[in-house]
Amino acid sequence: MRFSALPLIIQYRVFCIQSKAHTAVLKITYKVSYTMPNPLYDALFAIHAHNDNKFISDPIEKQQLSYSAFVQRAAQFSNVIQEAGLQPGDRLTAQIGKSVSALALYAGCVQSGVVYLPLNTAYTASEVEYFLNDSGASLLIADPEAQAALTPICDKLGASMHTLSKNGLTGSLIDLVELAETSSKTAERTEDDLAALLYTSGTTGRSKGAMLTQSNLLSNAQVLHKLWQFTEADVLLHALPVFHTHGLFVATNTCLLAGAQIIFEPGFNTDRIIERLPFASTMMGVPTFYTRLLAEDSFDKALAQHMRLFISGSAPLLADTHIEFEQRTGHRILERYGMTETNMNTSNPYDGERKAGTVGFPLPGVEVKITDAETGEPTPQGDIGQLEVRGPNVFKGYWNMPEKTAEELRENGFFITGDLAQIDTEGYVSIVGRDKDLIISGGYNIYPKEIELVLDEQPGVLESAVIGVPHPDFGETVVGVLVADSDDLNTAKVESAVAESLARFKHPRKLIVLDSLPRNAMGKVQKNALREQYKDLFS
Numbered sequence: 001m002r003f004s005a006l007p008l009i010i011q012y013r014v015f016c017i018q019s020k021a022h023t024a025v026l027k028i029t030y031k032v033s034y035t036m037p038n039p040l041y042d043a044l045f046a047i048h049a050h051n052d053n054k055f056i057s058d059p060i061e062k063q064q065l066s067y068s069a070f071v072q073r074a075a076q077f078s079n080v081i082q083e084a085g086l087q088p089g090d091r092l093t094a095q096i097g098k099s100v101s102a103l104a105l106y107a108g109c110v111q112s113g114v115v116y117l118p119l120n121t122a123y124t125a126s127e128v129e130y131f132l133n134d135s136g137a138s139l140l141i142a143d144p145e146a147q148a149a150l151t152p153i154c155d156k157l158g159a160s161m162h163t164l165s166k167n168g169l170t171g172s173l174i175d176l177v178e179l180a181e182t183s184s185k186t187a188e189r190t191e192d193d194l195a196a197l198l199y200t201s202g203t204t205g206r207s208k209g210a211m212l213t214q215s216n217l218l219s220n221a222q223v224l225h226k227l228w229q230f231t232e233a234d235v236l237l238h239a240l241p242v243f244h245t246h247g248l249f250v251a252t253n254t255c256l257l258a259g260a261q262i263i264f265e266p267g268f269n270t271d272r273i274i275e276r277l278p279f280a281s282t283m284m285g286v287p288t289f290y291t292r293l294l295a296e297d298s299f300d301k302a303l304a305q306h307m308r309l310f311i312s313g314s315a316p317l318l319a320d321t322h323i324e325f326e327q328r329t330g331h332r333i334l335e336r337y338g339m340t341e342t343n344m345n346t347s348n349p350y351d352g353e354r355k356a357g358t359v360g361f362p363l364p365g366v367e368v369k370i371t372d373a374e375t376g377e378p379t380p381q382g383d384i385g386q387l388e389v390r391g392p393n394v395f396k397g398y399w400n401m402p403e404k405t406a407e408e409l410r411e412n413g414f415f416i417t418g419d420l421a422q423i424d425t426e427g428y429v430s431i432v433g434r435d436k437d438l439i440i441s442g443g444y445n446i447y448p449k450e451i452e453l454v455l456d457e458q459p460g461v462l463e464s465a466v467i468g469v470p471h472p473d474f475g476e477t478v479v480g481v482l483v484a485d486s487d488d489l490n491t492a493k494v495e496s497a498v499a500e501s502l503a504r505f506k507h508p509r510k511l512i513v514l515d516s517l518p519r520n521a522m523g524k525v526q527k528n529a530l531r532e533q534y535k536d537l538f539s
């Protein structure tokens with residue numbers, strides 16, 4: 001391991017215990033260690049080069065991979081990326097299943113200095129085309145099943161493609177990885193260099209690429225690791241997708257820093273989770289995970305007794321779920337709040353009261369304030385206003401969108417989240433609403449405008465309004481309200497057109513046809529009235 005890969009504190013200890021005779025030499029080494037060539041790689045991966053503890057395991061199927069083997073695998077991916085001609089700062093897009101190879105690809109990108117752009121596996125070919133084109137990525141890693149649809153897009157955009165099967169075991173990428181050396185040159189990066197580009201939808205319809213730097217990811221992981229007290233004795237039950245901040249950075253980076261073990265599930269399957277829970281000490285999930293567990297009689301106190309911590313985020317956890325969970329298991333879920341652009345911002349305390357319906361306190365190093373949307377001035381204590389955050393966790397801006405960036409990221413470093421919040425007298429933050437037209441279904445963000453644009457194009461549709469309504473499983477779900485401009489409106493045809501262009505999770509679960517949309521005096525569609533009218537559709 002390169003000496004500089006050791007955290008400074010350890011290096012300092014090594015330095016202190018050396019004999020006096022070596023002091024001169026060590027002083028030089030200590031100085032050299034200040035130039036960390038790739039802070040994220042060094043902290044998350046290089047540190048484990050000789051760690052033979054388990055990293056990924058499946059206690060039921062008796063499979064395991066050590067940290068050191070993973071670091072070697074990541075180096076093979078890094079070599080393949082470099083041999084493909086990608087330079088530090090270039091973008092690599094991946095639309096692949098959840099597998100150890102997917103994680104090693106992420107690590108390989110960090111090592112080679114390439115910006116990682118993971119995509120939801122549900123995205124259609126036309127959605128992938130947008131991301132590939134907008135990011136200017138030169139390499140796409142895709143599922144072999146998508147190869148036929150994506151090859152013409154890559155050809156058009158001048159990008160190369162490699163395939164990786166859902167389980168990460170086969171594909172043209174693996175063929176090359178198998179032949180690659182198990183050590184790789186680590187690209188020199190600074191804390192301010194980009195590590196990842198994660199797309200997040202916008203109110204204007206099309207997605208914006210959030211530029212996340214090495215220090216955005218590293219600083220947040222360091223804070224969470226400490227705050228949630230992760231250690232190498234922990235075993236995290238990981239059932240989240242690894243194409244979003246929650247599963248890729250919050251869950252994985254925190255474990256990597258701690259040297260903890262991960263039970264790496266391909267997705268959330270309630271039976272498999274219940275089977276593996278006895279082997280875990282912690283779990284992170286979206287609220288749907290917890291409501292699905294509570295729906296199982298076998299999920300009881302005995303099953304959860306040994307657990308150290310359950311964490312929830314990405315969508316509001318209903319206070320009722322929080323209370324029912326505690327009654328059933330004796331555990332209070334720790335709720336935290338974040339965004340793609342900011343990583344995590346607030347968290348309920350590890351020690352101390354975890355208040356239901358709140359997202360806790362600002363993380364160490366993160367400032368939050370509640371401001372008036374009109375004036376941008378702080379509101380009086382306890383008032384509801386827009387939530388702004390500032391800290392090392394806050395992204396660098398939107399890829400190639402300086403104007404959008406300037407609208408949401410103030411010059412003084414505060415990012416306007418678009419969430420409405422209030423802070424109680426003890427300092428607990430509550431997210432009470434959204435200043436943005438956003439639906440969160442099962443933890444996935446859905447921007448109504450993107451769906452409305454597709455609906456409005458369909459024959460027979462005069463106009464549309466897309467709303468989110470309460471849903472027992474997904475928290476919220478999508479409903480499309482249409483106004484017909486002729487007798488030609490065929491909702492089945494509208495549904496198949498939506499299926500062509502948008503990922504399944506964005507599809508309206510119901511289409512309703514009205515004579516007209518409710519509007520206010522200014523002519524603006526009153527979505528609140530529609531939400532109220534259809535709030536019991538799925539209850």
Ligand code: MCA
Binds near residue numbers: 267268314315
């Ligand atoms: C799957 N479907 C969905 C969703 N997921 N529809 C709406 N919303 C969803 N979230 C579709 C499937 O395609 C399927 O369609 C049908 O719904 C039922 O699928 P099911 O088997 O029940 O779904 P699943 O595979 O069990 O997935 C549900 C899930 C999953 C486990 C809740 O969506 C999930 O893992 N969500 C986590 C999302 C996440 O990681 N968010 C973090 C974003 P059909 O029936 O037609 O086949 S990061 C973030 O928000 C910030 C930074 C933060 O704070 O963390």
Ligand code: AMP
Binds near residue numbers: 200314317336419
């Ligand atoms: P994303 O754009 O996918 O990163 O989603 C970020 C959004 O998810 C935030 O702006 C919030 O609206 C929402 N969110 C995340 N965590 C929570 C939470 N614990 N409670 C309420 N909303 C949340």
